[in-house]
Amino acid sequence: MRAVITDHPGAPSVLRPVTLPDPAPGSGQVRVSVEVAAITFVETLVRAGSTVVPPATFPAVLGNGVGGTVDRIGPGVDRDWLGARVVTTTGGTGGYAELALARATDLHRVPGRLGLPDATALLADGRTAVGLHEAARVRESETVIVTAAAGGVGGVLVQLATTAGARVVALAGSDPKLAHARDLGAEVTVNYRDPAWARSIREAAPRGVDVAFDGIGGDTTTGLAELLRPGGRLVRHGAAGGRWGTLDEAAIADRGITVLGLGALGAADLFALTERALELAVEGALQATIGQTFPLAEAASAHAAIESRTTIGKTLLLP
DSSP states (O other): OEEEEESSSOSGGGEEEEEOOOOOOOTTEEEEEEEEEEEOHHHHHHHHTOTTSOOOOSSBOOOSEEEEEEEEEOTTOOGGGTTOEEEEEOSSSOOSBSEEEEEGGGOEEOOTTSOHHHHHHHHHHHHHHHHHHHHHTOOTTOEEEESSTTBHHHHHHHHHHHHTTOEEEEEESSHHHHHHHHHHTOSEEEETTSTTHHHHHHHHOTTOEEEEEESSOTHHHHHHHHHEEEEEEEEEOOOTTSSOOOOOHHHHHHTTOEEEEGGGGOGGGHHHHHHHHHHHHHHTSOOOOEEEEEEGGGHHHHHHHHHTTOOOBEEEEEO
């Protein structure tokens, strides 16, 4: 099979196409003939050897989310899965390939009315956004900040908050991204590259904001915390800026602000959250944004595009 491997951490160029033996599913596993492989921002950090994420073991075939058809099953797996159209996690690695192994318990059947690329785009970003939105308990008439609002997770958060009746303030780094956030339902858009971004939000929400979804980290975290009104919620789910932000914990406690992280999702709920995201997409309440696709062999170019911060929505590989 064709795959993309990286022998050591480094720049996107360390990702190289190779030919590997076809994998065989073990007990409780299936093999998926991959039609779509998702790329997450976390995978670019892993490839780069960033200290923001746990170190990986190299050499590695990255990729934790794929969509395709089950073409082989291992011992103990129901034969009804053969030929099924699915999206699934791969256990952390192995997705950048024509064939990928997955546990049968991780498989999600793709509803007939949902395209496989859309379902794959929502596999990780959809479950993350739905889980964070529910953990934050976004309510009608609240003011909500969504950072990286034109990204995979951010775009879904904008839609969920808007549907809940909240007023969304979207942060993004370019005019096209801000326009996309408005198309998704954001009422106010602010370019975070403007040094006065926090002042712009204060002018738009003089009474403060109720919820801030922080996918950027760094100095942005401090600014978001200061914009929250007493009793607000700060949801920290990413460090696209290259490092996690720091907080004055005493000041946060004095103002009654609740700080939530990815741990609020709960590992046991991830499967159910994915199912919910797919259901919302079928109902038309949620739309995946696939901003760009690349052939599998051009995974390095896909990583470079994501790191350049010019991509919109989800980036997918097409084996």
